[in-house]
Amino acid sequence: MIRIEHLQKKFGNSEVLKDINFKVEKNDVVVIIGPSGSGKSTLLRCVAKLENATSGDIFFNDTKMTEEDHKLCELKGKLGMVFQHFNLFPNLTVLQNVTLAPILVKKIDKKEAGKDAKYLLDLVGLKEKADAYPHSLSGGQKQRVAIARSLAMHPQLMLFDEPTSALDPEMVGEVLQVMKKLANEGMTMIIVTHEMGFARQVSDRVLFMDGGHIVEENTPDELFDHPVHQRTQDFLAKVLV
């Protein structure tokens, strides 16, 4: 579904991503872990086309996303993204946040979109908040609305950029629960996270990144229990206390 070949990303003179290669197949759940500044988020943002790659190619269902004139809005939400800071639209209610893109982009009629949105809000456990504004929600609730908002476009792939990093510890569980539900339903996902326990439970493969490289890639059990590289061992020793 996603194929990345020799991806390189530079900001000015600093090379943030160096020769990244990997593939994600349909129904895969891939988790990317690694220290801050290792390029995890930049990689995700390149896949989402929020950053333009300096060189190399990203294919999404054989569409070359790295083509200069390829615009993000042409994907029409097929590639959903959930952000660390939620980025809900504060001027719209929860329901409007979820229905906006289906109505504007997919031209679905308002009633239909509303029905679908209610179903999705129910899925993330927030049906009763449909008419609330984002400011009245907790962080965990905001993130669950953001997930519902992405799902409303029925994406083929969901990208999660540290979805629980900005949350109070108490709120982390409710968001991970929703993501687990999605994984079990066969959603294809790439997740950047620091939640190692969650990574292990939910993923088919784990990528460990450091210094702009993918250092190690393996099944979660292998990577967490028998890390091959010294750098991976050091990192895991520090985070898995």
Place this chain on the structure above:
Amino acid sequence: MTSFNFQLVIDYLPYFFKGIIYTIGFSIASIVLGTVLGLLIALGKMLPNKLLAAPFKGYVGLFRGTPLLVQILVINFGVVPLILGKSNSIVAGILALSLNSSAYIAEIFRSGIQAVSEGQGEAAATLGLTPNQTMLHIILPQAVKIILPPLGNEFISLIKDSSLASVISAPEVTYWAQAMNAQYYRVWEPYLTSGLIYLILTLSISSILHSVERRLSVND
């Protein structure tokens, strides 16, 4: 102050009322035109293509960098006769005030649009919204809320600046105050009365904007 003659003011009230109609007319027309034009110029200034953005930058520089009084004179005696064949103080007044305020309002809009967090545009783009849809449905509604206080300042300035149209004999409040001064050789009555009229107008618009601000901040 040699005893303020209220009777004189009352006698002259019909003219002041005429002036108020023109002052309000000038202000409303220029606020509406200046805001619409200001938004378009702000969007033009933010075009990614530097060459396309240049004329909009030049426009803002020109109208902010020259005195409004000079603009009024040039437009009344130069531009309007060129277009209409004769000078027309009302058209010239509205045109000058709108063009001038639009330069300031453009900068206010730009600051508001840029103050909306980048994440908003990113979220909208990943959902498949086009840049235009994002601007219209996500960025502008949030920007308007941010810029309401500075926009209010600009509207108040505009109401007061409409008094400059008196130099081209547009029959607004200051024009009639000067006429009253000339007719009765009185200073306090005409000018204090005109000052009070402007004060009432500016206080009214600021209270209107205040209530709009309160209504919009409900979702904060």
